[in-house]
Amino acid sequence: xxxxxxHPSWVICKSxxxxxxxxxxxxxxxxxxxxxxxxxxxSLMLMATSNEGSKATYxxxxxxxxxxxxxxxxxxxxxxxxxxHPEDSSFYICSxxxxxxxxxxxxxxxxxxxxxx
Amino acid sequence: xxxxxxxPLSLVxxxxxxxxxxxxxEVTNFRSLLWYKQEKKAPTFLFMxxxxxxxxxxxxLSSILDKKELFSILNITATQTGDSAVYLCAVPNTNxxxxxxxxxxxxxxxx
Numbered sequence: 001x002x003x004x005x006x007h008p009s010w011v012i013c014k015s016x017x018x019x020x021x022x023x024x025x026x027x028x029x030x031x032x033x034x035x036x037x038x039x040x041x042x043s044l045m046l047m048a049t050s051n052e053g054s055k056a057t058y059x060x061x062x063x064x065x066x067x068x069x070x071x072x073x074x075x076x077x078x079x080x081x082x083x084x085h086p087e088d089s090s091f092y093i094c095s096x097x098x099x100x101x102x103x104x105x106x107x108x109x110x111x112x113x114x115x116x117x
Numbered sequence: 118x119x120x121x122x123x124x125p126l127s128l129v130x131x132x133x134x135x136x137x138x139x140x141x142x143e144v145t146n147f148r149s150l151l152w153y154k155q156e157k158k159a160p161t162f163l164f165m166x167x168x169x170x171x172x173x174x175x176x177x178l179s180s181i182l183d184k185k186e187l188f189s190i191l192n193i194t195a196t197q198t199g200d201s202a203v204y205l206c207a208v209p210n211t212n213x214x215x216x217x218x219x220x221x222x223x224x225x226x227x228x
Contacts, residue, residue, distance in 0.1 A: 004159075032214055043205060043220045044160075093159065097214075104149050104209045106216065108159040 002028045004096050006109025013084055014117055021079045021112045023094035029074040030096035034106070035067070038091045050077045074099065084116045119144040123206050123219035131227050134196050138222045140206030141188040150189050152180055153205040155221070160205055163191070196226045 003026040013019050023033055032051055036044040048069050049057040056069035066088075068080040077096075081088055093111040097104070120143045130136055142150065149167045153160035164173045166182035166189055173180050177196075182189045193200055203223050207216040 006159075009158075034215060041223065043203075044218050046215055046218075049215050095160075104216075105151065105162055105165055106153075106160075106207070108153075108161070110158040
């Protein structure tokens with residue numbers, strides 16, 4: 001089955017530093033990847049849609065300069081949290097859609113728990 | 118704006134009970150509805166429903182879609198502690214390419 005790998009699974013950083021999270025589709029090509037933020041006991045909050053070779057589409061209220069998304073290939077998207085602050089601490093998760101037919105099914109990465117001190 | 122509403126938000130049952138989770142939706146250009154299970158980290162796919170009245174089944178889990186009344190249900194029979202998870206309902210927006218997720222139902226199955 002389709003596998004999405006997300007790294008790192010957890011990261012602790014100091015306030016003001018930047019953190020990069022990678023999302024890779026291991027056995028399929030993902031034309032579209034999605035980045036979510038999830039708070040404890042809440043559902044997935046879509047942050048942005050990442051399309052290979054083009055600029056990401058951000059949801060309302062999400063700062064694009066704060067959360068930089070790059071989707072340089074059909075198998076890799078990255079989310080960089082720039083100048084992280086404690087309020088950015090959260091669980092970040094990516095998902096990918098297969099380029100092939102019936103591609104409405106999403107395959108999720110295992111998530112990244114970010115803690116900003 | 119697309120909307121997906123799940124109920125109940127949380128549910129506590131004992132092993133062996135049967136549960137029904139609900140998902141109603143209001144979306145433009147509906148094509149499918151998907152159910153996912155999230156235990157600790159990554160949500161995993163359960164079902165994709167596209168046609169009304171056709172039950173999808175996988176072991177003790179089953180789901181059905183009603184496109185006239187705009188809802189879906191997910192049934193779990195003979196629940197086990199391993200069924201404890203957050204169950205997410207999602208409807209893709211075929212124009213925007215993204216999915217609208219419900220708030221999820223947190224199911225706790227006690228021994």
